[in-house]
């Protein structure tokens with residue numbers, strides 16, 4: 001190999017072609033983050049696809065494990081006709097929306113519960129020296145398509161519910177479904193990020209995070225009527241996951257929300273989702289700022 | 297960016313204080329401050345290759361972490377290529393390369409080449425440049441057979457070479473190496489040293505090197521900084537360390553027969569083994585007059601001068617600081 005550098009001392013020249021590119025502003029930063037996420041995720045996909053059989057098995061395992069959740073509900077309905085006043089298709093609807101929305105967030109941010117370990121052993125250092133937002137790098141780490149299993153299962157249950165539900169579908173109600181899935185995904189994603197930020201402070205907090213994410217999504221799979229009002233208030237006003245499916249779904253199903261709220265809150269999920277991103281983002285930044293590496 | 301070209305790295309009374317909390321009882325903790333870096337000032341010019349040494353816990357890694365933006369200084373001013381590292385960490389990342397001997401920046405579970413491909417895109421390295429740099433690293437660091445091996449299966453030395461290559465694909469202006477030769481065998485060490493020397497000489501890459509292996513310093517650096525308790529205690533040539541450290545050279549004399557210890561000021565005999573005697577004399581003294589004097593009075597067969605052991609110099613220096 002003969003590189004031009006061999007012809008004597010030559011400091012690296014920086015022509016316009018490889019001028020140092022630097023992102024400016026919030027928008028660019030988000031774009032950089034998405035770009036890095038795509039690249040890292042693509043690399044992980046490529047590497048898991050090298051072992052197709054193993055991928056198929058883990059994806060199926062993921063599907064089956066989540067399907068067990070629904071099997072539990074089916075089992076319950078083999079004993080009773082109604083659960084908190086809700087029929088099986090109605091509960092399936094709640095389940096499908098919550099499960100799918102959670103699946104999206106889990107697919108995109110599910111790796112973040114490993115952050116605590118990185119903080120504790122100091123390996124986060126290595127992400128900090130790369131020219132890409134740390135959040136994107138942490139989230140895309142070990143990107144696992146097998147998590148599509150959860151989404152598939154959620155969508156199947158949702159499909160079943162939509163097919164058998166006794167609802168007079170209006171265009172608005174139909175539109176509500178993608179709206180709920182997307183907003184719900186974003187709300188859960190904010191929970192994932194907020195939980196990860198907490199791991200900067202308490203490095204063993206991935207259990208706490210899991211109880212909010214997985215726990216939250218399980219909660220939403222049941223009708224709100226089976227829970228106490230205090231809890232409903234909590235998940236509506238404080239930790240607003242009620243906007244993932246309960247509030248909008250009750251509009252679709254034509255049922256009243258137990259907390260006596262105006263009907264328009266059913267359309268609030270996109271707004272709530274956007275608002276949720278703010279504290280999550282701030283918490284993340286505060287967490288990252290508090291990072292102080294390790295002594296070795 | 298005024299004097300960026302003159303001083304690529306600039307530290308002005310930089311401090312880093314860690315708050316450490318120690319449990320003293322149930323629910324009770326005691327706060328203590330560790331001053332890891334204490335009013336540290338130095339600058340490194342473009343193209344320099346500087347050794348950065350000091351005993352364990354001196355603050356070397358902490359300094360490197362501040363220079364990369366991983367840690368924010370508690371006080372003072374820090375600039376690398378005109379950039380404040382902790383405030384514009386991502387922008388700086390494109391212009392620096394970092395190798396942590398203790399941990400890898402590669403993706404642990406993926407083949408080496410995957411990490412490189414990702415860096416290629418992440419750093420937006422032009423294709424031609426990437427090819428050229430990768431080929432060069434693969435050749436000089438002997439990575440050819442390792443490219444398809446998952447990083448976790450690489451031996452320490454192999455991984456270290458892989459890491460060094462990864463840090464250089466994007467043509468960084470500065471390369472920080474925190475103990476890059478830790479745990480390497482003699483051959484790997486030599487290869488890494490040669491590579492770094494070439495890099496510095498041919499590409500003009502500025503290198504800051506932390507190490508406990510003083511041979512690294514002797515073979516690579518014309519400038520060495522010694523830090524202890526977070527403070528700079530020496531900044532100059534490796535040779536200059538001898539004067540500071542009051543080091544001694546050794547004259548090994550082979551006589552015709554066994555004789556009583558040689559008397560020749562200012563040298564003193566430190567060891568006698570049959571007809572062979574070892575004499576220590578200050579490194580600052582010239583050897584020639586001493587040899588002449590001995591040759592005039594003793595039946596000489598052979599002699600040789602041993603340069604002072606930098607290792608010994610440094611350890612005296614560290615020890616001296618510890619008691620003061």
Ligand SMILES: Nc1ncnc2c1ncn2[C@@H]1O[C@H](COP(=O)(O)OP(=O)(O)OP(=O)(O)O)[C@@H](O)[C@H]1O
Pocket residue numbers: 292293294295296314315316330331332350351352353354355356357358359
């Ligand atoms: N993240 C941290 N939290 C608390 N204290 C720290 C942290 N990092 C370093 N220290 C302390 O700061 C001091 C300097 O540590 P540093 O790692 O910079 O030393 P070093 O010169 O690299 O040592 P070594 O040669 O052992 O690698 C030590 O007393 C260490 O305990």
Ligand SMILES: [Mg+2]
Pocket residue numbers: 296356357358474
């Ligand atoms: Mg260190």
